[in-house]
Amino acid sequence: MSYRQIDGGVTAAKGFEAAGTEAGIKYENRKDMAIVYSTSPCVCAGTFTSNVVKAAPVVWDMDIVDNSEYAQAVIVNTGIANACTGKEGLDYCIRTAERAGELLGIPRNAVFVGSTGVIGAQLPIDRIVAGVEKLVKAKAHTREAGTEASRAIMTTDTINKEVAVEVTIGGKTVTIGAMSKGSGMIHPNMCTMLGYICTDINISKEMLTKAIKADVKDSFNMISVDGDTSTNDTLLIMANGLAENERITAEGADYEAFTEALNFVTTYLAKKMAGDGEGATALFECRVINADTKENARILAKSVICSSLTKAAIFGHDANWGRILCALGYSGVKFDPEGLDLYFVDGDRRMFIYGDGKGQDYSEEEATAILSKEHVTALVDMHMGYEKATAWGCDLSYDYVKINADYRS
Amino acid sequence: MSYRQIDGGVTAAKGFEAAGTEAGIKYENRKDMAIVYSTSPCVCAGTFTSNVVKAAPVVWDMDIVDNSEYAQAVIVNTGIANACTGKEGLDYCIRTAERAGELLGIPRNAVFVGSTGVIGAQLPIDRIVAGVEKLVKAKAHTREAGTEASRAIMTTDTINKEVAVEVTIGGKTVTIGAMSKGSGMIHPNMCTMLGYICTDINISKEMLTKAIKADVKDSFNMISVDGDTSTNDTLLIMANGLAENERITAEGADYEAFTEALNFVTTYLAKKMAGDGEGATALFECRVINADTKENARILAKSVICSSLTKAAIFGHDANWGRILCALGYSGVKFDPEGLDLYFVDGDRRMFIYGDGKGQDYSEEEATAILSKEHVTALVDMHMGYEKATAWGCDLSYDYVKINADYRS
Numbered sequence: 001m002s003y004r005q006i007d008g009g010v011t012a013a014k015g016f017e018a019a020g021t022e023a024g025i026k027y028e029n030r031k032d033m034a035i036v037y038s039t040s041p042c043v044c045a046g047t048f049t050s051n052v053v054k055a056a057p058v059v060w061d062m063d064i065v066d067n068s069e070y071a072q073a074v075i076v077n078t079g080i081a082n083a084c085t086g087k088e089g090l091d092y093c094i095r096t097a098e099r100a101g102e103l104l105g106i107p108r109n110a111v112f113v114g115s116t117g118v119i120g121a122q123l124p125i126d127r128i129v130a131g132v133e134k135l136v137k138a139k140a141h142t143r144e145a146g147t148e149a150s151r152a153i154m155t156t157d158t159i160n161k162e163v164a165v166e167v168t169i170g171g172k173t174v175t176i177g178a179m180s181k182g183s184g185m186i187h188p189n190m191c192t193m194l195g196y197i198c199t200d201i202n203i204s205k206e207m208l209t210k211a212i213k214a215d216v217k218d219s220f221n222m223i224s225v226d227g228d229t230s231t232n233d234t235l236l237i238m239a240n241g242l243a244e245n246e247r248i249t250a251e252g253a254d255y256e257a258f259t260e261a262l263n264f265v266t267t268y269l270a271k272k273m274a275g276d277g278e279g280a281t282a283l284f285e286c287r288v289i290n291a292d293t294k295e296n297a298r299i300l301a302k303s304v305i306c307s308s309l310t311k312a313a314i315f316g317h318d319a320n321w322g323r324i325l326c327a328l329g330y331s332g333v334k335f336d337p338e339g340l341d342l343y344f345v346d347g348d349r350r351m352f353i354y355g356d357g358k359g360q361d362y363s364e365e366e367a368t369a370i371l372s373k374e375h376v377t378a379l380v381d382m383h384m385g386y387e388k389a390t391a392w393g394c395d396l397s398y399d400y401v402k403i404n405a406d407y408r409s
Numbered sequence: 410m411s412y413r414q415i416d417g418g419v420t421a422a423k424g425f426e427a428a429g430t431e432a433g434i435k436y437e438n439r440k441d442m443a444i445v446y447s448t449s450p451c452v453c454a455g456t457f458t459s460n461v462v463k464a465a466p467v468v469w470d471m472d473i474v475d476n477s478e479y480a481q482a483v484i485v486n487t488g489i490a491n492a493c494t495g496k497e498g499l500d501y502c503i504r505t506a507e508r509a510g511e512l513l514g515i516p517r518n519a520v521f522v523g524s525t526g527v528i529g530a531q532l533p534i535d536r537i538v539a540g541v542e543k544l545v546k547a548k549a550h551t552r553e554a555g556t557e558a559s560r561a562i563m564t565t566d567t568i569n570k571e572v573a574v575e576v577t578i579g580g581k582t583v584t585i586g587a588m589s590k591g592s593g594m595i596h597p598n599m600c601t602m603l604g605y606i607c608t609d610i611n612i613s614k615e616m617l618t619k620a621i622k623a624d625v626k627d628s629f630n631m632i633s634v635d636g637d638t639s640t641n642d643t644l645l646i647m648a649n650g651l652a653e654n655e656r657i658t659a660e661g662a663d664y665e666a667f668t669e670a671l672n673f674v675t676t677y678l679a680k681k682m683a684g685d686g687e688g689a690t691a692l693f694e695c696r697v698i699n700a701d702t703k704e705n706a707r708i709l710a711k712s713v714i715c716s717s718l719t720k721a722a723i724f725g726h727d728a729n730w731g732r733i734l735c736a737l738g739y740s741g742v743k744f745d746p747e748g749l750d751l752y753f754v755d756g757d758r759r760m761f762i763y764g765d766g767k768g769q770d771y772s773e774e775e776a777t778a779i780l781s782k783e784h785v786t787a788l789v790d791m792h793m794g795y796e797k798a799t800a801w802g803c804d805l806s807y808d809y810v811k812i813n814a815d816y817r818s
Binding site: 024049050051052053054081083084085086087088089114119120121184185187226227228229230231234306307308309312313315316318320321322323325326327328329330333335336337338354356357358359397398400402403404405406 | 458459460461462463490492493494495496497498527528529530593594596635636637638639640715716717718721722724725727729730731732733734736737738739742743744746747763765766767770805806807809810811812813814815
């Protein structure tokens with residue numbers, strides 16, 4: 001492991017500035033807009049929702065990733081998702097990018113836009129534009145500014161989510177800083193709800209794209225809060241090259257070091273998002289080992305963390321392991337139910353729960369103790385091959401229902 | 410429509426007897442075992458869970474459907490699912506059928522067994538055998554006996570579920586009576602949790618099989634409570650021929666009349682199960698019309714009724730229609746989001762909610778009133794073709810979490 005975690009978020013890497021502000025979009029007395037800005041142009045890559053109903057900012061950002069050589073800024077608002085808003089919604093999105101571009105002195109198609117919140121409502125464009133003006137004035141390359149931005153993009157999140165690492169590449173210190181938000185309508189498919197990764201690495205667009213697309217398969221795409229794939233899922237990575245390492249244009253040791261550090265950042269945020277799922281009291285992890293194929297390992301792990309019944313049992317600290325077996329069984333993967341072993345894991349300790357086709361003689365009391373922790377891990381040994389995968393979710397609580405029964409008011 | 414609904418359940422058709430009894434398997438002072446018996450041998454067909462983790466009674470029943478020419482009885486217990494119980498569990502299942510066969514004077518492989526309840530626990534076989542003895546003595550061809558059986562197979566169900574119809578076929582009165590149970594781990598795939606259909610029609614095994622396999626695609630397979638496909642899903646249909654109609658051995662008017670009546674029975678029970686889903690306060694129906702293919706219509710309708718976020722909004726009587734659009738969008742079906750219309754339906758009235766790519770100008774107050782009813786219907790017009798499908802689910806409430814956080818204790 002050649003990287004090391006450092007204190008910081010989106011402003012950790014050289015040349016990145018950020019800010020958050022109160023634009024009064026939906027909530028009062030709460031920061032609800034953020035900016036991320038790079039003093040130098042960035043090569044960019046991204047992954048976006050697979051939902052055919054795509055929010056206006058997703059359509060806008062996809063176009064930038066596909067057609068702009070460089071981008072330099074991101075403007076995010078919370079409160080309104082700008083999804084299912086027709087031509088008017090896309091116009092508002094463009095006006096947001098246009099105003100930011102004017103003030104920053106960059107083309108509008110170098111400005112990404114992100115929105116999250118209620119689907120169907122139109123943005124209050126005057127307040128958005130006023131917010132952009134405040135953000136451009138306030139942006140700064142400070143530790144605090146990164147945190148402020150990560151707080152401004154929260155909706156039902158209970159904690160802000162940011163992380164940073166340093167890694168030495170070609171003798172130069174490369175930094176990757178990032179932030180993301182959850183915490184409902186989280187079942188990313190090619191991407192997470194909103195995630196922004198800012199790095200000063202010098203890398204080609206092609207290799208940056210390759211790195212992020214490979215990465216999400218085992219990070220953001222392996223989490224779920226409620227099985228609902230959002231209309232707004234957006235993960236963007238911006239690289240401004242200010243670390244001055246020799247440009248990465250192919251695979252090799254430098255690329256490996258970067259992807260390893262990147263995977264720490266994405267997995268860190270993915271786990272934070274799962275553990276902070278709406279109403280969650282615990283992070284629920286499922287590790288599948290010795291599966292026949294990598295894809296089957298992923299499907300099995302994800303089926304378990306998506307099971308409503310299993311999630312409710314975790315909330316109740318109830319070792320109802322039959323529900324885990326059931327979720328493995330309906331995942332679509334073929335296997336012999338008598339051939340697998342199931343454990344609950346607590347640190348270095350494995351508690352043997354199911355094997356030889358039936359429940360094992362474990363202590364319910366000890367199982368309940370393990371299931372009462374903030375991080376609950378189920379380990380499934382398929383005994384079919386050598387592939388593994390891990391998925392992260394959360395428990396299903398009264399508060400999930402409460403938050404979502406009346407989200408709009 | 411050539412059939413008519415009549416009062417009754419599994420004992421409505423000629424020659425069918427039933428009973429329920431207290432065997433003390435898990436609950437006290439509650440009937441927890443049932444029998445259904447036909448005085449004449451029945452041709453049988455069934456559909457079973459697609460979960461690769463299959464309970465012992467599912468394995469047993471599948472074998473009877475595949476290899477026995479006739480069957481004549483069903484023994485059901487609640488409290489313990491007899492799933493993930495290894496060889497011991499299958500032995501208990503066989504001993505149950507064996508004892509019933511001895512007492513009824515029929516081969517053991519003419520006795521279906523059904524179990525529902527906690528996964529992983531072993532059956533208390535002595536109590537099961539004692540229960541079988543009581544059931545065989547008590548069985549009767551009365552209206553009340555049918556209801557008693559339908560009550561004895563309930564677990565977290567709040568109402569028993571039975572239905573009967575009469576239909577004239579070849580000048581003879583044919584009766585179909587049925588019962589089923591929900592109400593958690595309900596996301597049938599080829600079948601429902603437990604459902605038993607008893608008819609006196611004279612029909613070949615081949616045509617009976619064809620009828621039930623076609624039927625479930627639009628009835629039981631179109632409901633979901635929580636997305637968890639059970640290990641025990643079993644739907645059986647038994648036909649003893651006592652109606653004395655000319656034997657149905659091919660498609661034609663008689664077969665059509667039968668399948669039409671059968672579909673009323675299965676749809677009736679499917680809707681009852683969805684509306685009585687664990688913790689449910691409302692039946693949530695999604696009708697998709699004018700889809701390009703039948704399969705896409707089914708996928709779209711089912712995606713909507715499975716969305717946790719939509720279900721929570723229904724519980725909150727909140728017209729958060731963006732979540733319906735979102736669920737259509739991640740279903741996997743390709744379509745143009747600007748091309749569809751969404752309505753809420755109340756009797757003959759359609760409230761236009763979304764069209765032309767954006768929300769319509771409807772009254773939130775009226776929408777809330779519609780969403781506060783016990784039966785909430787969303788209608789999606791895809792404008793892509795001529796195919797339609799309907800799916801049924803329920804809302805997601807605090808009580809769902811409560812019931813499932815501590816189901817085992």
